[in-house]
Amino acid sequence: MKTTTSRARRPAALALLLYVALLNVSSPAMTGAVAAAQTPRAVATTNLTVSYELGMSRPTTHLFEVTMTIANVTAPQLDVQFPVWIPGAYRVVDAARNVQEFRAGTTAGQTLPAAKTQTNTWRVETSGNSALRVSYKVYADALSVAGIHLDDTHGYFNGTLLFPYVVGAKDRPITLTINKPRGWKTISTGLESVAGRPDTFTAPDYDTFADCPTEIGTQNVLRFDHQNVPYEIAIWGSHNYDLTRFQKEVEAMVRSQIEMMGAAPFKRYVFIFHMSPNGGGGLEHLNSTTIGLRKYGGATDQGWDSFRGVTSHEFFHLWNVKRFRPEALGPFDYTRQVPTTDLYVSEGMTSYYGDLHIRRAGLWTPARFYTALASEVQTLQGLPGRRILTVEESSVNTWFSNDNSRNSSFSYYNKGQLIGMLLDLEMRQRTGNARTLDDVFRHLNDNYALPKAGWPVGGFRKAVETIAGSDFGEFFTRYVSGTEELPYERALGYAGLKLERKDAATRDHGxxxxxxxxxxxxxxxxxxxxxxxxxxxxxxxxxxxxxxxxxxxxxxxxxxxxxxxxxxxxxxxxxxxxxxxxxxxxxxxxxxxxxMTGRRAATYEITEDPKATAEQKALRESWLTGKKAESSKQ
Ligand SMILES: [Zn+2]
Structure with a gap:
């Protein structure tokens, strides 16, 4: 995920969402029978199949209408369960809170008993029927990349917020048929189409199905191919971006990243852009992403930088977190928080490579790239929380917000990005530029990408040491599991760069x-x-x-x-x-x-040292281009 409003602090809108979600956890259950809380029951599901039909006949009510057909049922009871969180947006949102009019029955229309046994679970008595039909509506008025939205202009959903799974049957295949309102011509989704069945899609299991956000309506669609793989750019909402340039820049970032990682691990890829007054960051998925941009950002450099920053970040996620990841992050447990110490790798280093590839794609000058890094330094150095919280603790803490966050926290995106830079430069220095963080990420892709398991605790450090061929214990102890100030000057010096700190002109009273x-x-x-x-x-x-x-x-x-x-x-x-x-x-x-204290606020600047040696310049050139220097030791 990436937010455009602030990298340092949890944006107010997200905090509010979380706050609302927490309030709803303790609110009384919705209509329908409420049984005593019972542990959800896994069922024998060898041949079970699930198909959903999605309707949106009254879009201005914001209500999606869903019919779920479950076939080849053999168990006396089935638990139908909604996720409590969306992969990539690490907070509890409780999809079930917006579900209404939940009914269960046979395919012939006979009602079956269904009781709510958990805040997110309904238990259906199958009464010997082998095929069941469940229907419900979901209120969808959350226009955000991690939300669901239905109005008279479009329908947009994240599957986790709209579709429940049968407990014990998440590995079973799924089909989805979408009934669009008249005049809505286009469906943009990473899901695979079913041949011969219009507006019908399929996925091999629930994890894949739920990881394909879908845009339905009259969106503008641009297309391009890269290495024979088709890419779609779907754009909802009016805006003032020049689309020729927009597409060219997306292509440039895709090319640069594929060049580093080797090949595209998908058959096609879909970018969904929502153009809205407030923008909204991005959310990564297996072979797609949804990105919210400020609709009139096309008139400013800041708007274009925001587009580049989020797009490059989200695309890099298709490897970092969607393919290889810490073991907590997939296959997913949707019923609870799944904390990991390594979001500084999964998010922070995605930001590191996101920005680096904007440079490598030629969309930023080196100087612009240095400015982006310097602003990350400035952000972290301005937060007193960096002295008391480690980046691993910060990763785990993403699931809640601290009432004293101003003085006790920082963002693992921010510090993770800087640690990525330090590690990369340190590895390049130690190996004469022969081994780099790029190699570490290719190594992670070879060893921990789906369908393989994620890396165990300590796995990332081990990957760094394997590739670098040397010990990084002190580095990780000081800067990853410790709170020591990051050694920017030393690392930037390897690349012939200088970090300059300038006191602010006026006193920052804090x-x-x-x-x-x-x-x-x-x-x-x-x-x-x-x-x-x-x-x-x-x-x-x-x-x-x-x-x-x-x-x-x-x-x-x-x-x-x-x-x-x-x-x-x-x-x-x-x-x-x-x-x-x-x-x-x-x-x-x-x-x-x-x-009164001395001046605390400062600005930071990274510049090229005119006295840099040939060796420093070679390291810098290789870092900024992704090409191994010709003179490098092997
Ligand atoms: Zn992210």
Whole structure:
């Protein structure tokens, strides 16, 4: 997955989704019988087949209509179960919460008893019938790459949110028939079509089926081939991107990545783009991806960079996480959180290669690529959480958000990308540029890609050491399972690059006030914009343990403080000086003081060292192009 809004912090919209999902976990069950919680039952399923029929006859109600036919049933009871999470979006969303009007019966229309035994499971009494029909509706008003959406312009779904599986039968083949509203001509999906049956698709098992998001409507479709493999680009929504350039850039990123990884491990690939006012990041799948872009981003460099960043990241995922992955990530357990310490590899290094391939594809100059890396450095170095949390802990923590995340966390995308860069440069340096992180990823693809099992705990480090032919224990202890500051200067130096840190021009007091940024659930609302209500305090700033969220800042040194005057009022105090503050804490009027710190905020820049040696330049050239240097040791 990738979000475009912020790499450092969980975006407010996602946090809100999670918050809503959590509220719903404890809400009363929906209509229908509710049995005492029972463990879902796996059934004998040797010949069982599942087919779904998807309708959308009243699209403005946002309700998808699903009929599920289960054939060759032999068991007295079947458990029909919805996933609680979507692979790639590591949070509990409970697909079943939007299910309504669940009914079970025979194919002849006779009703069968069905009881809700878990929040996500219905138990159907088969009463000796060998074929069952289950029907239900799903409310689909979540337009996000990880959501489901139905309105008068299109239908879009992630299979995990729309289709349940039969417990014990996820390995059985599936067919899907889609009944489109009149006038909707196109279905874009990674699913395989069934010959001779229009709008009917098939998958060998539930994991494959659920991993093919599908766009239905009047979307614009572009096509190209690369090495005889067809690619589709489906675009929903109005936008101002130049489509000739858009397609050319997608092709360039595809070519660059296929060149590194060797071959396309699929028969065809589908990019689904949603153009909307707010964009929305991307979500990876086996042979497709859905990407949300800001619809008018085509007019700005930032819009194009966002398109490149997400597209390159999501495409690289087709190997990193969709084929080879830590063993927790597939085959999937859809019933619970599946934590892994290695999302810094699966996500962070996908970002590393995403950006590197924008450069290798020629869409970024080296200088633009350095700017992207420097901004990752700036993000991580601006977060006090990097001193107390390891990147492995950060990976595991993705399943929830911490109320003190401002001071206790960072993103494993961000630090994982930087660790990818450090490892790559370190390996190149140690081996005279003969062995690289590219080789590690090809090695992972050879050894841990589907249908093989994922790598066990410690498997990634082992792959690095196998390829590099040397010990990386200290590196992993310090920077992966430890919290030491990352050695950027040393690694960049191998490539003849310099990292420069510049102090910010104005003092960063490390205090935010309600109304400063996007609203978060639970954030305080300022009724009067002239009142300064503290919403957050940086752990390494002057107000740490002096101010707290909820405090109302009234005066600094006896003079009224306002949003407009605050920066200049604080600028008058030098490092080490005492700053008297008057505050309300609840209903108590207090005089407190903080000791001014030095300037903390900084910008970072990566530039080429004009004094770089031929060896450093050769390493850099090989890194930026993906080609092994001719003089490299073998
Ligand atoms: Zn991702």
């Amino acid at each position: 205090i935010t006030f309600a109304g400063d940024g996007p609203m978060r659930p639970g954030a305080l609302v300022n009724r009067d914009p002239s009142l300064l209500t503290v919403s957050g305090v940086d752990a390494d700033g002057p107000a740490n343990n002096v101010l707290a969220p909820g405090d109302m800042l009234l005066a600094i040194n006896g003079e009224r403080a306002t949003q407009a005057t605050l920066p200049l009022q604080l600028e008058r105090f030098k490092e080490g000086e005492r700053v008297p503050l008057t505050i309300f804490r609840g209903d108590r009027l207090l005089e407190v003081s903080m000791t």
